[in-house]
Each structure stands twice: as C-alpha cells, then as structure tokens.
Amino acid sequence: MTVNLSCLWIVIIGASTLGLSPFSILQLLWINLVMDVLAAIALASEAPHPTELRKERVNLKKDPLISPIMCRSILAQTVYQILVMTVLLSAAPAMFDIQYNLVDTPLYTTGVTGPTYRL
Secondary structure (H helix, E strand, O other): OHHHHHHHHHHHHHHHHHOOOOOOHHHHHHHHHHHHHHHHHHHHHOOOOHHHHOOOOOOOOOOOOOOHHHHHHHHHHHHHHHHHHHHHHHHHHHHOOOOOOOOOOOOEEEEOOEEEEOO
16 A cells, blocks of 8 residues: 555656656556565465464454554655655656656667667
8 A cells, every 4th residue: 555655646746747657557567566466475474373363353344444553654654655756756867877867768769670678
C-alpha cells in the first residue's frame, strides 16, 4: 500500500510539473508486481505462532482492517518515499552530473536494425 500510494503521488506530481509521468506504464506494472509478490511470499512463508492459532478470530464487521498504528506507519513511509523521490526527480541530474532530462531525452533511438534502448 505504501509503494502504491507513493507511486500514485509521484506520477501526479511528475505529470503536473513536467507534463508527463516519470514512470512508464510498464515500470508501474513492474513495481506493483514485484512489491505484491514479495509481500505475498512474506505472508505465505511465515508459519503462525502456536499461541496465535488459539486466539479469537478477528471480527471484520467490528474491527478495522487497518489499525491506527498501521495507518501511521503507512502514512509515514509514504511521506518519506514521496520526499525522497521528489528530490531525486528534480535534483538528481544536477547532483550526480547526469546529462538527462525527463522531458527532452528520448528513451530509445531508432537505428537501422530497430530501436536501441538506452539505460
């Protein structure tokens, strides 16, 4: 959820300031795929503690799905990731002496044998 929220805001900020999204559609799909798969593996591979099995079941009608502590953690990590990505989006080319501009630099060049992608 943290990665999805921070990517959402970076796409909105990038699109409103630069005129286009800093992430392509395939990059966003890859981010979601990797983060969701890693979270699912972490949840599926951890064996429950025996005392947790004896506890009372969670009542979804009464208990919230996201607790206040989880909400604070999600929001704090989202704000941190948004700040770091915004700084890197705007200042990284100058900080690291990269001759790259998100708006002007093409992602690939066409050649005789077809498109050649630059990394």
